[in-house]
Amino acid sequence: MDSSLLLSTLNQETVIGVEPPHLPTNFVWPMEDLVDAHGELEVPVVNLSGFLTGDDEATWCVAKLVHRACLSHGFFQVINHGVDPALIAQAYAQMDKFFRVPTQRKLSFSKKPGLLWGYSGAHVDRFSSKLPWKETLSFPYYDHTFEPVVANYFNTTLGEDFQQTGVTFQKYCKAMKELGVKLTELLAISLGLKDRLHYKELFEEGCSIMRCNYYPPCHQPSLTLGTGPHCDPTSITILHQDQVGGLQVFADKRWKIVQPRSDAFIVNIGDTFTALSNGRYKSCLHRAVVNSYKERRSLAFFLCPKEDKILRPPQDIVRIDGTKHFPDFTWSDLLLFTQKHYRADEATLHNFTNWFLSSKTNK
Numbered sequence: 001m002d003s004s005l006l007l008s009t010l011n012q013e014t015v016i017g018v019e020p021p022h023l024p025t026n027f028v029w030p031m032e033d034l035v036d037a038h039g040e041l042e043v044p045v046v047n048l049s050g051f052l053t054g055d056d057e058a059t060w061c062v063a064k065l066v067h068r069a070c071l072s073h074g075f076f077q078v079i080n081h082g083v084d085p086a087l088i089a090q091a092y093a094q095m096d097k098f099f100r101v102p103t104q105r106k107l108s109f110s111k112k113p114g115l116l117w118g119y120s121g122a123h124v125d126r127f128s129s130k131l132p133w134k135e136t137l138s139f140p141y142y143d144h145t146f147e148p149v150v151a152n153y154f155n156t157t158l159g160e161d162f163q164q165t166g167v168t169f170q171k172y173c174k175a176m177k178e179l180g181v182k183l184t185e186l187l188a189i190s191l192g193l194k195d196r197l198h199y200k201e202l203f204e205e206g207c208s209i210m211r212c213n214y215y216p217p218c219h220q221p222s223l224t225l226g227t228g229p230h231c232d233p234t235s236i237t238i239l240h241q242d243q244v245g246g247l248q249v250f251a252d253k254r255w256k257i258v259q260p261r262s263d264a265f266i267v268n269i270g271d272t273f274t275a276l277s278n279g280r281y282k283s284c285l286h287r288a289v290v291n292s293y294k295e296r297r298s299l300a301f302f303l304c305p306k307e308d309k310i311l312r313p314p315q316d317i318v319r320i321d322g323t324k325h326f327p328d329f330t331w332s333d334l335l336l337f338t339q340k341h342y343r344a345d346e347a348t349l350h351n352f353t354n355w356f357l358s359s360k361t362n363k
Contacts, residue, residue, distance in 0.1 A: 023220040026131045027122070033130075033229055033287075034222065037248045041256035044069045045264065049080035051186060059189060067190040070277075073251040074269035074284035075258075078183075081265055083175045088240055091172045091299055094165040095212040098137055098158075106135070109158060116140070116209060116339070117153070127343065133224045133290050137212040141173035141301075144205040173210050173301065176238050180208070180303035183236055183267060191277060191317065198314055199276065202305040206331070209234070209304060215246065215288065215296040226288035226296070230344040232270035233334055233352075234302040237284075239266040244296040250285040250346075271349040272305065272334060278313035279325040285346045307332040326353055327360075 044065045050058020069076040111118035117139050122131040139153050150173050154166025184199040215226040226246060241247055247258040268284035305311060312328045337352045338344050
């Protein structure tokens, strides 16, 4: 489906008095992916204040909460996380500014083939069926340089009109990276590692991914999804969703609703951290639904290791478990697999492992 036709389809939804067309077949998902959610997920709410101020007793309490959640479904929320609410609000305002520009201008910022960064309407640059009913803007963040990477990206790619957008997201990504690294410390504690900073060096020079998600209203929401069922290939996702709602998690063999909470970030384990925990912590299977009455937005920060770091679980864990469940690999290996060979779903890590071992054998 041509990108401009896709966007005209999306944009028609918000034009008052225009009769929307039938949902294009590219957006229609199989019935097994559209099973209704049943009830709300009882999401563990982790108060980080004691942990962030060095309170040992509070740290052990929240580590136990995180441990239980990650053994079960790999999903929890954090409050008192230290991120300024005003910065979150500014990020939403700047995201709104971008998605409200004319269609043709957004298309001029489209992702180039083989690249992660840029604008995408329903990921038509990668997929031809089961298209997600959403638009995204993705850009890189790394902090091992004195250059303001995000601000420079917006200036050079989107132009002077988005200079303040770049400044805002530079600050937002910095806050997310700092929070993400602290969460790897909390995860290490929850796993019982002697060295609570064991994972930190993997992420110190990593290039993380920031993604702004915009889900327009859809006239036939029961036939499509904003994001299909999948586990994130990355290590940890830190998500803030607006008050519209739409995020759902697969837990206890059924889909469950995650109600928005403005003061909390949602944290979910990704495939990379599943491997780093030797399979103990579950990569969170989730999806996003859309509605017919209101747009939905979310801010997703994907914490990624440095591309060439060897990723393996700590020896302490392997010794206790008695075996290592995944081969040593790098983030660049898994990224190549998900960008070139495989559409992320609930079996990404399993299929990556088979592909990776096969590719090594055939060399």
